Amino acid sequence: METRTRNREDTRVPQRLLAPSILSADFGRLAEEVRAVEEAGADWIHVDVMDGHFVPNITIGPDVVKAVRRATTLPVDVHLMITDPDRYLEAFVTAGADWLGVHVEACVHLHRTVQRIRELGAKASVAVNPATPLCLVEPILEHVDMVLLMTVNPGFGGQKFIGSAVSKIRQLRRWIDDRSLDVLIQVDGGVCVDTVDVLVESGVDVFVAGSAVFQGSDYHRTVRALKDRFNPSGKSHQGGRD
Numbered sequence: 001m002e003t004r005t006r007n008r009e010d011t012r013v014p015q016r017l018l019a020p021s022i023l024s025a026d027f028g029r030l031a032e033e034v035r036a037v038e039e040a041g042a043d044w045i046h047v048d049v050m051d052g053h054f055v056p057n058i059t060i061g062p063d064v065v066k067a068v069r070r071a072t073t074l075p076v077d078v079h080l081m082i083t084d085p086d087r088y089l090e091a092f093v094t095a096g097a098d099w100l101g102v103h104v105e106a107c108v109h110l111h112r113t114v115q116r117i118r119e120l121g122a123k124a125s126v127a128v129n130p131a132t133p134l135c136l137v138e139p140i141l142e143h144v145d146m147v148l149l150m151t152v153n154p155g156f157g158g159q160k161f162i163g164s165a166v167s168k169i170r171q172l173r174r175w176i177d178d179r180s181l182d183v184l185i186q187v188d189g190g191v192c193v194d195t196v197d198v199l200v201e202s203g204v205d206v207f208v209a210g211s212a213v214f215q216g217s218d219y220h221r222t223v224r225a226l227k228d229r230f231n232p233s234g235k236s237h238q239g240g241r242d
């Protein structure tokens with residue numbers, strides 16, 4: 001399971017990663033779509049799980065994650081937008097999630113939840129809505145592998161990027177770097193060629209993009225355009241900054 005992407009001790013050149021969200025894929029040809037973005041150069045596959053309670057939309061469950069897992073060798077990154085996520089952690093890890101993300105707003109005992117994700121053998125990620133203060137994840141930073149900062153209100157693909165999230169990314173970058181933590185910063189929502197530059201500059205490691213990738217017909221071209229923008233000519237980034 002290839003999950004580590006940035007470690008201060010690594011001599012490898014760290015790269016920013018692209019995680020296409022299958023929310024905007026053609027669900028009728030899901031395996032084909034997953035293979036197509038893998039071939040086009042995607043780094044992870046991002047899977048959005050919505051329950052109609054935590055967010056006003058319903059998507060998929062563990063069986064579909066299983067199908068995605070079978071379709072790709074890439075890390076599968078599952079974003080749980082559900083209430084009471086503890087009930088389903090094991091099902092999603094068993095289905096094939098390499099990364100499992102829960103929303104801070106949905107967890108009563110966040111530390112217990114992220115510990116459980118790690119015990120199950122997955123990398124633990126904590127997601128934060130645009131209107132949620134970042135201080136809620138500050139006490140948990142040493143216990144997670146990634147923080148997902150939402151740049152839209154969760155629930156749907158194709159929404160407009162919320163620019164006020166950028167100051168939160170910068171603050172999070174400072175906390176992680178000042179404490180030399182091995183924690184990735186992921187952004188999700190409205191990521192496209194028009195928004196990616198400010199995100200790179202703020203210190204993002206992993207970019208989720210749904211509609212920007214799947215709306216076009218040439219996945220190779222779109223994936224290349226995004227990745228060239230955040231990894232120009234294989235340039236490295238130290239601590240998330242060039």
Ligand SMILES: O=C(CO)[C@H](O)[C@H](O)COP(=O)(O)O
Nearest residue numbers: 154155157158189190210211
């Ligand atoms: O978590 C999500 C929505 O809640 C999706 O991952 C996100 O919206 C991706 O779609 P787009 O790139 O089109 O904004």
Ligand SMILES: [Fe+2]
Nearest residue numbers: 021048079188
């Ligand atoms: Fe997502």
